[in-house]
Amino acid sequence: MREADAIVVGGGLHGCSAALQLALRGRRVVVLERRHVGRHASGINAGGVRTLGRDLAEVPLSVLGMAHWHGIRELVGDDCGFTACRQVKVAETPAELSALERRAQAVRRLGYDHERVVDAHELRRLVPAVAGHCVGALVADGDGAADPYRTTHAFAARARAAGAQVVEGAAVTGLDWRHGAWVVATTAGTWRAGAVVNAAGAWAGRLAALAGDDFPLTTRASMMIVTERMPPFVVPVVSAAGRALSFKQSASGTVIIGGGQQGRADLDREQAWVNVSNLARSAQAAAALFPAMREARVVRAWCGIEAQTPDRLPVIGHSTRAPGLVHVFGFSGHGFQLGPVCGLAVADLVLAGGTALPVAPFSPARFAAAAAA
Amino acid sequence: MKRDFDFVVVGGGPAGLAAAVQARSLGLSVALVDEQPAPGGQIYRAVERAEAEGRAAALGADYRDGLALVRAFRDCGAVHFASRQVWQVEPEGRVFATDGRESIVLRGSRILVAVGALERPVPIRGWTLPGVMTVGAAQVLHKSIGLLPSPGVWIAGSGPLVLHFAAEVVAAGGRLAGILDTARGGLPEAAIANAAGMLRGWRYLARGLGYLAALRQADVRRVTGVEAVEAVGEGRIARVRWRVNGAWNEAPAEGLLLHEGVIPSTHMTFALGCAHDWDDAQRCFRPRTDDFGATDVEAILVAGDCGGIGGARVAECQGRLAAIGAATALGRLPVPERERLARPAREALARHRAIRGFLDALYAPPPELLAPPDDVIVCRCESITAGRIREAVALGCRGPNQVKSFTRCGMGPCQGRLCGPTVTGTIAAELGVPPAQAGAFRVRPPLKPVRLGELAALAEPGEGA
Amino acid sequence: MRIDSMFLKPPETADAVTVEVEGRPVVVPRGASAAAAALIAGLASTRASPVTGEPRAPYCMMGACFECLLVIDDEPSQQGCLVTVRPGMRIRRQEGAREL
CATH class of the missing domain: 3.50.50.60 (FAD/NAD(P)-binding domain)
Structure with missing residues (x-):
């Protein structure tokens, strides 16, 4: 049996980020990844780095997190393909624009000014290719996009360089609290540590269950589309107030269309299946905002699978019943941007039992309370 | 309907x-x-x-x-x-x-x-040059519209189709610059002679002998024991090079048709x-x-x-x-x-x-095709070389899907059809594992690129705008 | 742009079709694919790679390789080997990334 100070289960962005922060604070940390780093949602999401339009409960953490993206090279030694290209949420009707204005006011009341409303003229300056009927937008100028696979690997590489061990091909088969420490059995050996971080993504509910924690999770299989290469025509990441859409052009010229339309996940086979009927709605949304895209050819579609909570807010914090177990999962389709900052929060939670970072709204206790009620 | x-x-x-x-x-x-x-x-x-x-x-x-x-x-x-x-x-x-x-x-x-x-993809130096096609491609053109290759076109490779197509060209009154035979399992003649026990497959064998006779009669140049082939040219094939017994030869070429089985x-x-x-x-x-x-x-x-x-x-x-x-x-x-x-x-x-x-033993593909030299393009869509794949393996990639994420190899419109076998082969050779362990690309829909507007039209009416 | 084709002139048929390849009229057998028409016309290459700009031309003619992407009747990114010619069809090279 191998010993560590902390065991992180899951080699996605959140697992690698937590491992990095624990290693930087001198702890012996091991990441146990069933397949390979970035295999699921972390490696294949749409790569949006977004504070824009987040649930108000997430805004404080997300805004703090944005600073880490702007200094991502200092953090992990690689720019992760991050560009602060803006995020723009388009309103297609005056009613949608009013709703965006109310939203911006709500954010300002919290003391934040990262979201601004722009009119049709300014929208067209930022996104010249947008459809003529669009009337305005909500804009976050510091937002952008990054390469998710490269990002996850950069965090894994920096964690390794800081002394963390990242073990690929280690699927957890048992989790037991014995004599004051966790014993984690895997297909690649057994580890023992005082702390375990549950960053197991879509499978986090199953890992939690091994420790006796029960969360009301569902599985998201958010679909994405990528087109053939196109000449550069849109810089910001574009979403829509009235549609499930995220739209961005990559550096290679391909256009990536997401927005949360759902495929079908199979957790047992670790696979996900595209649902063409739902995918068609993503295509329809993209074509509505960018009519010229109708003629573009779709080259590939895929799903990233992830855990979703009933309130669509993540679970970040100590287990209410198991000692030394910190959960960080359930990002419900928008966890990528939070990856760097959550690593700090999780390291605080593991080492100090608490954190000054604004993660209180994400306490696992909110579900324990619901279950008890 | x-x-x-x-x-x-x-x-x-x-x-x-x-x-x-x-x-x-x-x-x-x-x-x-x-x-x-x-x-x-x-x-x-x-x-x-x-x-x-x-x-x-x-x-x-x-x-x-x-x-x-x-x-x-x-x-x-x-x-x-x-x-x-x-x-x-x-x-x-x-x-x-x-x-x-x-x-x-x-x-x-x-x-x-x-x-x-x-x-089977034939990743050799110069295979992306215009004028380099497959034997099957030329046969499609012949069968469908009666097109014949120019007399300056070479065929290189092995497999039943090579002799079949060459004989087809000759029978239709066409000519070829020559055939570079890369079969390693022994020359077809020898293999045919050794195949006396294969009585149940006699039709195939008789046909093979017939092709050879027809090609000899038409005086088609045939080079056997070819170990490697390259296409050379600026913007288009101009010459073909081949190696026999370690020595390189070359000749002008108007085109090159490749085939290493299916x-x-x-x-x-x-x-x-x-x-x-x-x-x-x-x-x-x-x-x-x-x-x-x-x-x-x-x-x-x-x-x-x-x-x-x-x-x-x-x-x-x-x-x-x-x-x-x-x-x-x-x-x-x-x-x-x-x-x-x-x-x-x-x-x-x-x-x-x-x-x-x-036939499988006779026409087994040469190992260099499954794991080509570093400078050879493997993924035609994204212009990714074998060397880039090896670099990704050195960085820790253990299968084609990781290599794809690292290098974009297999992300183009052909979706890995033309590079998949080579990526699997190169990774397997590099890691010293069987190809089954290296695995294959995960294939994502659509199987053929489809217009976004066409996909959008499949949304149920009333959904969206 | 034009070189001598690597294929012989196609057999003459009564129902041959005239198409336009890079603006020039070319007579091709009925039932030919657009990629075949480009080959008959003797185009040195039919597209430029959107990645490197290198010239490329049809390779497999069976719908697998996507090297024969052409602009056909102004619509880019068509697999030329899978499109049958129609009289008057306009076939052009595809230069790099398709246009929007």
């Missing part, structure tokens, strides 16, 4: 046609979807047209044999969706097919994947999530099936070369068996009846398969 069928066949080659005819005779409703305008597949491509124009006989008796099957299909009552590319098949039985402007959705209780083979087209079955096995004799992956072509995905069956290379006759038998198996699975044919009907097809299958192991 009717969109729901008992049996939907994807592919109009011998396997698909035979399956459609058999399924109709068992009372199943059948649709057949195919990329080509007319039934026949690659092997019997445009056979009705060639016959009508009086060209079919010159293309060989085996080619002309396809007419009977095509006519039986035309008469069987299956609905034929021609010139339609299938871009998505769902495990539950929905089939999406486009004519380039608009998609239709068919639904089948059982789906037969009979999409045939593709020529491999199953597994894109669709991989996308469906069917289990696949590595076939060590044929150096390729193929879907795992039972005797009736059923895969581990309930609604999905496989017949013909896409389930493992066997050729047209084998494909036809497998197509019949798949239709018989599907009828039983759908409760339309009792098991004893199934066994009675299956027997002749099974016997014919065994007969036609007899030669296969011999």
